[in-house]
Amino acid sequence: MTAVRVRFVAALSAALAAAATILPARAANIDTIAKQAILIDVSTNTVLFEKNADQRMPPSSMSKIMTMYMVFDAIKKGRMALDHTLPVSERAWRMQGSKMFVELHNSIKVDDLIKGVIVQSGNDACIVLAEGLAGSEEAFAEQANAKAKELGLTNSTIVNATGWPDPNHLMTARDLSTLAKRLITDFPEYYHYYSVREFTYHGIKQGNRNPLLYRNIGADGMKTGHTDIAGYGLTGSAIRDGRRLVLVVNGLPNMQARADESARLIEWGFREFNTYTLFKAGDTIEQVPVWLGEQETVPVTVAENLNQTMARTDRPNMKVALVTNAPVAAPIAKGTPVGKLVITAPGAPTREVPVVAAADVGRLGFFGRAIAAAKYLVLGSGA
Known part of the structure; x- marks a missing residue:
């Protein structure tokens, strides 16, 4: 039921501090x-x-x-x-x-x-x-x-x-x-x-x-x-x-x-x-599909402010991709890792940063799960 999904996301700009690796x-x-x-x-x-x-x-x-x-x-x-x-x-x-x-x-x-x-x-x-x-x-x-x-x-x-x-x-x-x-x-x-x-x-x-x-x-x-x-x-x-x-x-x-x-x-x-701020902690980066959840999607975010330092001339060519194994199975606790951001820029090593669930998502009850399973069998994972 799960498949790797890659989406390119737009980056925000500003100047805050964070990041841990050199x-x-x-x-x-x-x-x-x-x-x-x-x-x-x-x-x-x-x-x-x-x-x-x-x-x-x-x-x-x-x-x-x-x-x-x-x-x-x-x-x-x-x-x-x-x-x-x-x-x-x-x-x-x-x-x-x-x-x-x-x-x-x-x-x-x-x-x-x-x-x-x-x-x-x-x-x-x-x-x-x-x-x-x-x-x-x-x-x-x-x-x-x-x-x-x-x-x-x-x-x-x-x-x-x-x-x-x-x-x-x-x-x-x-x-x-x-x-x-x-x-x-x-x-x-x-x-x-x-x-x-x-x-x-x-x-x-x-x-x-x-x-x-x-x-x-x-x-x-x-x-x-x-x-x-x-x-x-x-x-x-x-x-x-x-x-x-x-x-x-x-x-x-x-x-x-x-x-x-x-x-x-x-x-x-x-x-x-x-130094450019790509996302602040708590910002919703994307909605990721959920399997057998009380909500159909879960918002994902970064645990800490995500910043990237680069040459000013390289900023237009930076790309940020969200990679997840979606749909993510419920229940999901807030803060649970659900994928990663992959950041690429000219001349710089590829950087991967975990993304986490920004909210709790409970699991459907028995009848809800049965209906969802039937819908999956009839309509497939794209439903």
Whole structure:
């Protein structure tokens, strides 16, 4: 009595967030001088551009995003508070590279240490926080590696809290983008620290090293990095008209190239792509025939808002097809999967999304079923 039915349905347009799998958009005509790069639309987890995104690389100070993830996680779980103070060890005080200029044996508020890490890229502040969280930087690294696995950072090895050069301290651009997305979505109440432009501590005022914050492109984070081996890198994020992009670039030759290339890629992502809402949760997509039901059809919908990010030029050629095994046998409970939407677009992989019943449909009683069966025998399944 059932047969696969395919119907093409019209898509609606707008811009909302949803979707769970990372989807590659069509390869577009752009390249970068960065050695490693990835650009992602966060709302749909769609990769807009990538280059050597799974190549393990020294992340330099960009790995401080992991240190901050650990700190924010501890605060959210009540293990630490912004007004707590942490002691400065001699190891932290002697740490070289970019510094917050902590004072030996002083106790510093967590709130100030966070700004010292994010704004001033303070290696010394990172060690104070790591020791405060785990007792030692080595123990902190063990905890950070466990958290990395939990977050799905499959190609990352954390050795320290600062990004200080170490042959075993490696991440990928893809892992950094995943980490950045998780920090933004898991800790929205603390993400504002990444847009602070300057911070003064110990009488020394330092500006945020993220060049995107000083350009009018909607940037509100995150972290730069540089070592001789890695070159110049940046993990950045910008939001515009409800769309958030996350960018990771590394291996650039100088600070100017880092600033210009990062801004160029983000502008390109906003200009060339858009996120379209195909259906909102609860929207009736189609009426699907029901077998032996109290109603002849059941409305079908998607459980969550269904969005698709694609190049603007590809939007007219996108197709959405509803595939069901109809008629669907009653009884049917609201929320029961009854088919799928198949979404195709030029240069993009085919995407399949389940559709569910938008209402309950009870089963006919004995006499109703008998009449329906007789009608089926006489008129066939098309009745």
